Amino acid sequence: MNDEADGSDAGVLWRTSTSPRRGPKPRYTLDGIAAAAMSIADEDGLEAVTMQQVAARLGTTKMALYRYLPGRSDLDAVMLDRALGPSPAVEPGDWAEGLTVWTRTLFTRALAHPWAVELAQRPHLPGPEEMTWFETGLEATASLPLESGERLDLLALLSGHALSLVRQRVGSATPEEDLAGRTAAIFAHHRERYPRTASAFVEAGREGSRDAALDFGVERILAGTAALVAERRSAD
Structure with missing residues (x-):
């Protein structure tokens, strides 16, 4: 999420009615148009999404879509x-657990x-939907002795x-595991040049700690926040 904006995309999502203001009864909806665009992006990537391609997916013309999306x-x-x-x-009650669920759900939604x-x-x-993420995240941190800017940070x-x-x-559900496989031959021949890296890759496999970066990062971010909270509360 990003809290910077240029304002150019404000109208469609925040107007009180999603129907075209003039002309005949609308044939399409924003949800239907978005679904068509999302299916193209899922199949062929974001660069494949054009107004022309979305119109073709819906069986209409590009100009017809401009009644709904400027x-x-x-x-x-x-x-x-x-x-x-x-x-x-x-x-x-449990701000750390709440933010953990918040982050894992965001990861899952974006991964889809x-x-x-x-x-x-x-x-x-x-x-409107993205704004609910701010609202929920800020609600989870409401009891913490943090400034508003810190909670947003x-x-x-x-x-x-x-x-x-x-x-x-x-492209891969196990990127670290895949990388370890691809680099195995390199380390077999150049272990003396990269001894720490070679050992780390091998030991991570033995420990079963590969591809755990999401939870590790969340835990460390929240542990740092908890330490800051404890420090400020003890100073009161």
């Missing part, structure tokens, strides 16, 4: 909001549509960690 940035905004969906409910990572990390105005750290690992997972 431009491509609006289409991107709708796609991202639908891909993220609403934030999961977080049980009150990896192209959403690029859209989320571009400057944009959050849509905490969400940025968690979401950035999750989304970066989605990029790593594209």
